[in-house]
Amino acid sequence: MQTRSWMSDIADERDVSLINIPGTHDSCTYRASQREGLGFVKTQNMSLDEQLENGCRFLDIRVRRYNNKFVIHHGKYYLHLNFDDVVKACTSFLNKNPSECIMMSIKEECSSHNSSKSVQEVFEDYYYRSPSTWFVENYIPKLKDVRGKILLLRRFKITEGSLPLGIDFKFEDNTSFKYTFNKPLKHELVCEDYYTPWSVNLKKKAIINNLSLSNHSSNEKILFVTFLSGTNFIKMITPLKLAREINHWFLHKYGETKSRMGVVMYDFAAPKYLQNIIRKNFNNK
Template sequence: MVDYSNWLRDVSDDTKLSTLSIPGTHNSAAYHMALPSVQCQDASITEQLENGVRFLDIRVSKNILHSDDQQYNLVVCHGKFPIKLLGNVELSEALDEVYKFLDSHRSETVIVSIKQEGSGTWDNDHDEFGNCIWDRYVNKNKDKWYLGTDIPKVGDTRGKAVLFRRFGVKDQQRKSQFGFEASWWTYNTSNDDRGNLQVQDWCEINKPEDIGTKANYVKEHIKRAVDYNSTNTDSQKLFVNFCSGSNFFDHECWPQKIAEGLDQDKIDETFGKGSGILVLDYAKTNDWRIVREYVNKNF
């Protein structure tokens, strides 16, 4: 039986992360009481990690309640909205959960995606956002991160967070030590191949009938990953497959409804060895069934 809190323990050190089937969560910290269109999870980051999730999607904003240095204590958001009805959740809180998990599960690694969203303006011609992430969050905890720009092997990342950087950096020297770059892909894409990164992130679910279309895109991307990894055991391509999507104006297209629809459309029937990163909403659904079936494909 798989120990989902330590499942990477049974994976060889020489295995590339890109050749695994890795369950992830979309807007991972959005598990607090919030607007139904904003909440994306129903379990904490710690619970997610203990149940097998190994990719976290975290979106952050300046703290616009402050105009001084406190504004750079970044808060987690979903689009323009805070992820909690009362009070903010700071990025430092989310990362502390990751660090504590890795301290007690030294065989594991967690891929942490960080993206700039929300309110507040940034001078990114001068790397204001990137410098904030580096100075306040990464550099002071450098021993807790794998910051290589390559696709690493499991053995290189045990006990560490792997930075999946969804923001650009202009400073070339900084860029060379600042994680895997995934700063952009085409919006609303069903398949965008960036060479070392291939993404499915079709998210404009305008009506309930579109959920079936989304399910097909998810299945097609799983098949691409499995087919590629079956013939490229030293894979240099990371497949990322978002199961998320929404329409703010139609409650039948809010995150929980889409998660239920993908489950009903049996996306799990396409799971295989080397399926890539599958980014889920409401990952706890049916006692983590999708997460656990996905992990099981590694064995």
């Protein structure tokens, strides 16, 4: 199937929350070795370019403030990428495929180094270089409003009274949760991010429960996000170990399902997994 511009087949008026979107958890860890951090650092094999070319439209970016710029981390581990590299990969892809939108979650990891600016201030430095690249409103847009843009989902605090700076992607820790990020418009986030499961079966149960909510919801203004990722250091369940079982199980269980899922986030995403989510937007593919 064609994955570079699959959003070109989706109507302009469709809310982003009604599109089934494949994403990657800790998207930039492909540069880590499998041995690093006892196998708990690496969560992806494909580069950002490969992820986007194969249909991924949600990137999970973890940043550290370093000399008042962003470098890319997973926890304390530097991934030999800077935020400029991430933005360049995204803008290059969008320039070639203007029908597409890339959703990007940004979260700070690791303590800052030699930085006087807040996360908000550092991000704004990047934003104001090319504001037309970004969609930074705090509501669920229609696809026509974000084609050719990066839609920001913010996992960092901003100064009270600031102008909107992306969807307020506030997370509760290691659980499933519901959060109203725009109270006047009643736009909501429903998320499963049970990332330290005590067993694979408990992780499966959390996934099933969240997808049941998305499947049965008639509220078009809820953004559903389901993370298939997870680890457990005590039980030595590495990202790769969990992904090998969860990704196969998910493809088998939901391979033919055409229902509403929202965003589905993978560790060790592969083309067949990304295409499985994309197909759910089209009855004839």
